[in-house]
Structures are given as C-alpha cells and as structure tokens.
Amino acid sequence: MLTQITTWLDDRLNPIMVKEVYQGYREKTFISGLSTILLLALLGYLIIAYSNDSYINNGKDFFNFLLVLTGLITLFSIPSSSANQLRNEISSNTLDLITITHLSAWTIISGRFQAAGIKVLLLFAYIGPFAIASFLLGGIGVSTILFRLILLLLAVALFSSFLLLSNTLSIFGHQYTLLSRGIQGVSTMLFAPMVLIVLVNVPDNVFTSVSFDTATIYFILYYLFLILVICFFHLRLAADLLQAKGIRSFYRSKITLLIALILSVIAIFASNVLLSSSLSYPLTHNNIRSLIMLALLVFYIFSLFWSSYVPQHRLTFSPMTRYFFSDGYFPTLRFVFVSTCTVILSSYFLSHNSNDLWVGVFFFSQFCFFTGIAYFLRALGRSPHSAIIYQLWLLGLFIITVMISIIVFSFNHHASKLPSIIHVFMPLSIIDTTRYILQAQVWNFIPLFLGLAFAFLGKGIIYNKNKKRKK
Amino acid sequence: MIKVQHINKYFGEVHALNNIHFHVPKASICGFIGPNGAGKTTTMRILTTLDSSDSGDAWINGYHIFHDAYQVRREIGYMPDYYGTYPAITVAEYLDFFARAYKLKTPYRQQRIQKVSNFTELTGLLKRPVEGLSKGQKQRLSLTRILLPNPSVLLLDEPAAGLDPRARIELRELLKLLVKEGKSIFISSHILTELADLIDHVVIIHQGAIAYSGLLNQLSLNQHTQGHAYTLEVADENTPIRRLLLEHPAIQEVSGDQQFIHFYFDTQQYRIEELIQHIVEKGIPLCQIFRRKDHLEDIFMAVTDKNE
Numbered sequence: 079m080l081t082q083i084t085t086w087l088d089d090r091l092n093p094i095m096v097k098e099v100y101q102g103y104r105e106k107t108f109i110s111g112l113s114t115i116l117l118l119a120l121l122g123y124l125i126i127a128y129s130n131d132s133y134i135n136n137g138k139d140f141f142n143f144l145l146v147l148t149g150l151i152t153l154f155s156i157p158s159s160s161a162n163q164l165r166n167e168i169s170s171n172t173l174d175l176i177t178i179t180h181l182s183a184w185t186i187i188s189g190r191f192q193a194a195g196i197k198v199l200l201l202f203a204y205i206g207p208f209a210i211a212s213f214l215l216g217g218i219g220v221s222t223i224l225f226r227l228i229l230l231l232l233a234v235a236l237f238s239s240f241l242l243l244s245n246t247l248s249i250f251g252h253q254y255t256l257l258s259r260g261i262q263g264v265s266t267m268l269f270a271p272m273v274l275i276v277l278v279n280v281p282d283n284v285f286t287s288v289s290f291d292t293a294t295i296y297f298i299l300y301y302l303f304l305i306l307v308i309c310f311f312h313l314r315l316a317a318d319l320l321q322a323k324g325i326r327s328f329y330r331s332k333i334t335l336l337i338a339l340i341l342s343v344i345a346i347f348a349s350n351v352l353l354s355s356s357l358s359y360p361l362t363h364n365n366i367r368s369l370i371m372l373a374l375l376v377f378y379i380f381s382l383f384w385s386s387y388v389p390q391h392r393l394t395f396s397p398m399t400r401y402f403f404s405d406g407y408f409p410t411l412r413f414v415f416v417s418t419c420t421v422i423l424s425s426y427f428l429s430h431n432s433n434d435l436w437v438g439v440f441f442f443s444q445f446c447f448f449t450g451i452a453y454f455l456r457a458l459g460r461s462p463h464s465a466i467i468y469q470l471w472l473l474g475l476f477i478i479t480v481m482i483s484i485i486v487f488s489f490n491h492h493a494s495k496l497p498s499i500i501h502v503f504m505p506l507s508i509i510d511t512t513r514y515i516l517q518a519q520v521w522n523f524i525p526l527f528l529g530l531a532f533a534f535l536g537k538g539i540i541y542n543k544n545k546k547r548k549k
Numbered sequence: 550m551i552k553v554q555h556i557n558k559y560f561g562e563v564h565a566l567n568n569i570h571f572h573v574p575k576a577s578i579c580g581f582i583g584p585n586g587a588g589k590t591t592t593m594r595i596l597t598t599l600d601s602s603d604s605g606d607a608w609i610n611g612y613h614i615f616h617d618a619y620q621v622r623r624e625i626g627y628m629p630d631y632y633g634t635y636p637a638i639t640v641a642e643y644l645d646f647f648a649r650a651y652k653l654k655t656p657y658r659q660q661r662i663q664k665v666s667n668f669t670e671l672t673g674l675l676k677r678p679v680e681g682l683s684k685g686q687k688q689r690l691s692l693t694r695i696l697l698p699n700p701s702v703l704l705l706d707e708p709a710a711g712l713d714p715r716a717r718i719e720l721r722e723l724l725k726l727l728v729k730e731g732k733s734i735f736i737s738s739h740i741l742t743e744l745a746d747l748i749d750h751v752v753i754i755h756q757g758a759i760a761y762s763g764l765l766n767q768l769s770l771n772q773h774t775q776g777h778a779y780t781l782e783v784a785d786e787n788t789p790i791r792r793l794l795l796e797h798p799a800i801q802e803v804s805g806d807q808q809f810i811h812f813y814f815d816t817q818q819y820r821i822e823e824l825i826q827h828i829v830e831k832g833i834p835l836c837q838i839f840r841r842k843d844h845l846e847d848i849f850m851a852v853t854d855k856n857e
C-alpha cells in the first residue's frame with residue numbers, strides 16, 4: 079500500500095525538481111553552506127545561552143541572528159543558484175534537449191521554482207530546533223517567530239520567481255545574457271538586504287497585537303493571494319519565453335496578467351467594503367485610485383516588452399486570440415486597450431467617479447505614445463537586434479521625459495495649465511499625477527494620436543520593405 | 550516520414566536555407582550531406598520545432614512542425630551535435646531524469662532504461678558520472694536518451710563526428726538494427742562515403758539549397774553521366790589493356806598506373822560482365838575488378854560544383 083502511494087507520487091513529481099534537488103545535494107557548496115549555518119547557529123546559541131543570563135531579550139537576539147543567517151542563504155544564494163543554472167542551460171543549449179521531451183515549458187520553469195522551495199524548506203527544517211530554542215530562551219513569542227519565517231518565505235518565493243523570469247531573457251542571445259546577469263546582480267543587492275532589514279526591524283507589536291477577526295484574515299489572504307499571483311505570473315511569462323522559437327507565443331501570460339489585474343481591482347474594492355468598518359484606516363477613493371494606477375503601471379511595463387517582441391513563429395490562432403492575444407505590436411495595442419477599458423470601467427462602475435475614466439485615457443495614451451515612436455524607429459532600421467534597439471529607445475524616451483518633468487515641476491510649484499499639458503507626455507507620476515490628469519482633460523488624447531500616427535507610419539514602412547524583399 | 554516543402558530561413562541578411570524541398574519515406578535511412586555551413590543543423594533544428602522558418606512547411610509523420618509541434622516532439626528523437634551532459638549526476642540518474650521527462654511510469658521506466666542501455670551497450674557505465682565519459686560513450690548515452698520514448702523518426706546531427714573507426718562501425722550496426730525495427734533515420738554528415746553502405750536515400754545540401762534528393766543508387770546514374778567507377782588489376786604490366794578499354798563504347802575516362810587502372814563504365818546501356826568476358830577472351834591476365842566507393846565523393850563534388 080505504502081509503496082503504491084510512493085510510486086504514484088514518484089511518477090507525478092516534477093522531473094526537473096527531482097534533478098535539481100539531486101544535483102543540489104551533490105554540490106559541495108550546498109552541503110558546506112548548510113553545515114556552516116548549523117555550526118554558526120550552534121555557536122550563537124552557546125554564546126547567548128551561557129553569557130549574561132539576566133538579560134531578558136536573549137531569545138529575541140538569538141532569533142534575529144538566526145533570521146539573518148537564514149535570510150542570507152535563502153535570499154542571496156538559493157534563488158541566484160537556481161536562476162544561474164537556468165541561464166547556463168540556456169546558453170549551453172542543453173535546455174533544447176529538455177524542451178523536446180514531453181515536458182511543457184511550464185513544467186520546466188515550475189520545477190526549478192519547486193526545487194528552490196524545497197531547498198528553502200529543508201533549511202527551515204534544519205534551523206527549526208534553533209527557532210524553538212530561541213523561544214525557550216525567552217523574550218519572543220511563537221506568533222512573531224512564525225510570522226517572520228512566513229514573510230521570509232514569501233519574499234524568497236517572489237524573488238526566486240523574479241530571478242527565474244529575468245534569467246530566461248538570455249534565450250534571446252548573448253546581449254540579453256549580460257542584461258539578465260546585471261538585473262540579477264542589482265536586484266539581489268537591493269532586494270535581499272532590504273528584506274532582511276525590514277524583517278529584523280519590524281516592531282514586535284505588529285505581530286503580537288494581531289487579533290484574528292474576519293477583516294484581518296481577509297487582509298492577510300488578499301496580500302498572500304496577490305504575492306502568489308505575481309509569482310505565478312512571473313513563472314508563466316518565463317515559461318512562455320522558454321518555448322522554442324518556432325512556437326513561442328505570449329498569449330498565456332497575457333491572459334494571466336489580465337485576470338490578475340481584474341481580480342486585484344475587485345479585491346481592492348471588496349477589501350474597502352469589508353475593512354472600512356473595522357479598520358481605523360479605510361481606503362479613501364484617492365488611495366484606491368493610486369492602487370489601481372500602480373496595478374496599471376505594472377501592467378504597462380510588461381506590455382511594453384510584449385509590444386517590442388517580433389514574433390518568429392507562424393502559428394495560427396483562433397480569430398479572437400489572434401486579434402487580442404497573439405504576438406507583435408498591433409495585437410498588444412488592442413490587448414492594452416481592452417484591458418485598460420476593463421479595469422477602468424469596472425473601477426468606474428464600482429465607484430461612480432468619472433475622474434477614473436481620465437486616468438484610463440492617460441494610461442492608454444502614454445502607452446501609445448512611447449511604443450508608437452519606438453515601433454516607428456524600429457521599422458526604420460530592421461536589424462537582427464531590433465528588439466534591443468527598440469527597448470533602448472524606449473528607455474531613452476523615458477529618461478528624457480522624466481528629466482523634463484522634473485525640471486518643469488521644480489520651477490512650477492503652483493501648477494498652471496501649462497505643466498498639466500506637458501504632463502500628458504510625461505511618464506508616470508513623480509508628482510501628483512491624478513491632479514494633472516484631471517486638469518489636462520482632452521489634452522490627454524494628444525500623445526495617443528501622435529503615437530498612433532507614428533505606429534501607422536512604421537507599419538507602412540515595414541509593409542513596403544516586405545514587398546521589396548518578396549520581389 | 551519527413552516531408553519538407555519550400556522552407557526558407559534568414560539569419561539577418563544570410564539566406565541560410567533557400568527553398569528547401571525534400572521527402573524521406575517511412576522506414577528508410579536518409580543521409581543529409583553537406584559541407585560546413587551548408588545549413589544541416591539549421592534544417593534539423595527547424596524540423597525538431599526548436600527554431601522557426603521564415604516561410605514553407607514541413608510535416609513529420611503527417612504532423613505539421615508548427616501547428617502540431619507538441620505531437621511532432623512525440624514522434625521524433627533528436628540528437629544534436631553536442632552531448633548535453635550535466636555536472637554531478639551519474640549515467641543512471643541522467644537516464645532516469647530523461648525517462649521521467651518522457652513521462653514513462655514507474656515499473657516500465659526502469660525496464661525501458663534497462664532495455665535501451667542493453668541495446669546501446671551502456672549497462673556497464675550506469676554508475677559512472679556523466680561528465681567523465683569519453684566522446685564515444687557520451688555519443689552512446691545520447692543515443693540511449695533519444696531511444697527511451699521509442700520514437701519513430703530519428704534525427705541525428707553528425708553522430709559520427711569525433712568517433713574512432715571502431716565506434717563508427719558499432720554506431721552503424723546499431724542504426725541498421727533500428728531501421729529494421731521500422732524507424733526512419735535522418736542522419737547528417739560531411740562525408741558521403743562514410744554513410745554510403747548505411748543509407749538508402751540521400752539529400753545533398755549546398756549553400757542552403759538542395760543539390761540532390763532521392764535514392765542513393767540513382768544519384769550516381771542521374772548526376773554523373775560517366776557511369777560507375779571501377780578499378781581493374783592486371784598481373785602482367787605489358788598488356789594492351791588500356792587501349793582495349795578505351796575502344797569500348799561504354800568507357801570514357803581511363804586513368805591510373807600500369808597495374809591498377811581506373812575507369813568509368815556506363816552501366817545503363819552496357820553490362821560489366823560482358824566487358825570482363827571480353828577482356829578474358831583477349832587473353833589478358835585479370836587479377837580482379839571492383840566498383841569503387843570513393844566514386845561517391847566525385848559525384849558529391851560534381852553535384853555541389855554544379856550549383857555554384
């Protein structure tokens with residue numbers, strides 16, 4: 079019976095996860111890292127337990143020490159090593175061998191994520207006895223210990239999925255391998271210390287004063303859900319990138335992001351209804367609007383990437399999918415249009431505040447403006463590296479407009495009509511965006527028309543070039 | 550069965566594949582011959598759904614390489630021109646990993662690994678670390694890997710490169726056995742003669758274009774009007790054998806030294822038996838006569854020259 083269950087389970091395990099864990103165990107760095115941690119933890123325990131025994135916060139200090147130790151490994155080492163392995167497999171072509179097995183791209187990516195998760199859980203199991211010891215030393219509660227470990231786990235999940243995504247970029251070639259290394263380095267240096275500092279410094283009463291009423295549980299669940307959705311989206315996009323060039327398409331991650339966006343908007347409103355009675359800090363309409371704007375901003379960052387992608391495949395989609403979810407510039411434009419409308423209209427119908435509509439116009443207009451010019455520039459010089467050129471131009475445009483907006487706003491504290499008109503061309507708010515959006519009114523449409531004009535010009539150029547090439 | 554129709558592929562300005570068009574029937578073994586940079590690997594990567602083409606279509610066992618890509622992957626075994634090993638795992642773990650990746654379930658998985666590694670004579674190496682294997686052993690490991698799901702079409706990219714003569718012969722024998730099982734094999738190489746007694750079909754690619762595709766034994770007749778190449782050995786060096794050969798209507802080129810004489814014989818219109826009889830009747834002491842293999846190399850040069 080037991081063997082039946084284990085074989086059943088064994089067959090369903092993700093092969094990539096099994097391989098990664100195996101390989102991890104064989105690696106000297108993993109084993110030596112683990113034993114170093116155990117040694118350090120033991121040493122710390124001995125020092126704290128047998129030194130000044132009158133001190134009340136012994137347990138707390140020891141736990142913080144443990145937390146930093148675990149955090150260093152789980153944030154610096156485990157996510158990077160699984161991401162590094164993925165990048166190496168891509169650049170050494172061994173990924174191709176796995177791609178043509180019967181595994182889906184999703185299994186390949188999620189297997190790596192699972193392997194990282196198992197390594198982290200293994201580490202947690204090792205430090206478990208020490209965590210209990212820190213409780214016995216006194217000065218720290220069980221809920222504090224658990225909450226911090228769970229927060230660390232979530233941070234690791236988020237970070238691992240992000241690193242897997244950024245390293246999948248190296249599938250586009252050598253330059254992107256460098257780019258993904260850069261992203262990995264910078265984000266590790268920024269994110270990991272930040273998480274550790276926050277975890278150690280959160281005042282204890284945040285954890286201890288929590289009373290588990292419906293609203294709090296809802297609140298916790300909402301953020302848990304949001305983090306999981308973001309992780310899922312990272313992995314989904316990575317899986318789409320990982321598909322072989324001949325059949326690569328992003329429609330799954332587009333649909334995922336759209337659903338996540340709608341769910342989070344609904345959740346924001348639901349949380350407002352639920353929490354306004356019990357929490358001393360109900361979300362005001364402005365807060366909700368800025369949350370929605372944040373969601374849209376994340377949405378646009380990824381859409382910028384999709385619109386820059388030049389499809390290499392010749393897949394046939396069903397008409398609906400082809401029109402909104404297939405790859406390339408114009409389908410992405412339609413997709414962004416429909417998504418913005420969905421989010422903004424649902425927000426409008428829930429709040430009946432017509433100002434939200436202008437926010438929608440502003441966002442879509444911005445998207446059109448930046449991508450339209452970039453698409454036009456790419457059409458002028460269609461080289462093999464056009465995707466990079468495209469993104470560099472986008473980056474350039476962003477930097478220039480950010481600089482202009484900073485200069486304009488630093489000279490214009492009392493905003494007149496002029497800066498709000500300039501603002502319609504500016505990337506997202508460094509200052510109070512909503513106010514300027516509302517002031518600008520119909521001016522918000524100008525970037526949209528300009529961007530579309532450039533895009534159609536670009537399309538004409540590409541059409542002509544293709545016609546010549548066919549001849 | 551592989552069917553390729555009008556495939557074009559550009560790398561920037563490089564026209565890597567130019568209107569590729571050929572057909573490999575079921576249960577046949579087809580050589581894919583071309584010099585460096587001809588486009589062999591590019592073609593194989595497109596056929597295995599790893600890369601895209603700019604235009605054209607291809608089917609493997611009737612499945613379209615883009616529209617039914619996942620089904621195509623279930624039909625093929627692809628051995629690229631690198632080995633793809635991983636650090637810190639053994640041969641047994643490597644095979645187990647790929648068997649899992651091919652979704653083989655528990656009792657069957659071990660049986661299949663056992664059976665295939667027996668076939669490729671890898672059983673003795675199962676406990677060795679993958680990275681420490683020699684080239685020939687890695688090659689056999691790759692073959693074992695792709696045979697695990699029992700695919701019906703094998704695409705092998707220069708499997709004989711870097712192997713010693715003995716390993717080449719062993720590989721050839723393995724492939725012959727696989728064809729007997731009913732598999733189609735598409736195998737690339739730089740050298741036609743190397744594959745000559747293995748393959749029945751041949752596709753010759755040169756500078757991204759197909760120079761010839763079809764049966765191997767028709768290649769000689771169609772492409773080279775001079776006929777088959779023969780070498781003849783005579784015991785006595787002072788016979789009028791050269792003149793005799795030159796007089797024969799089926800023979801055009803005669804070369805070689807006094808003892809070994811090379812010539813081309815048009816087997817379409819004349820029979821070689823009659824020529825031998827004719828020589829013997831003239832009283833010339835004949836030691837041996839045989840058909841030359843390296844003749845294929847000449848044809849290959851002729852075919853690829855013609856396309857330039």
Ligand SMILES: Nc1ncnc2c1ncn2[C@@H]1O[C@H](COP(=O)(O)OP(=O)(O)OP(=O)(O)O)[C@@H](O)[C@H]1O
Nearest residue numbers: 560563565583584585586587588589590591592739
């Ligand atoms: N990723 C790539 N980027 C740019 N050019 C490429 C790429 N892959 C192949 N090429 C070009 O396409 C042509 C065909 O290359 P391919 O690798 O298919 O040749 P091959 O027949 O396999 O050669 P070899 O016998 O050396 O393996 C070559 O001119 C090569 O330079």
Ligand SMILES: [Mg+2]
Nearest residue numbers: 589590591630
């Ligand atoms: Mg090659």
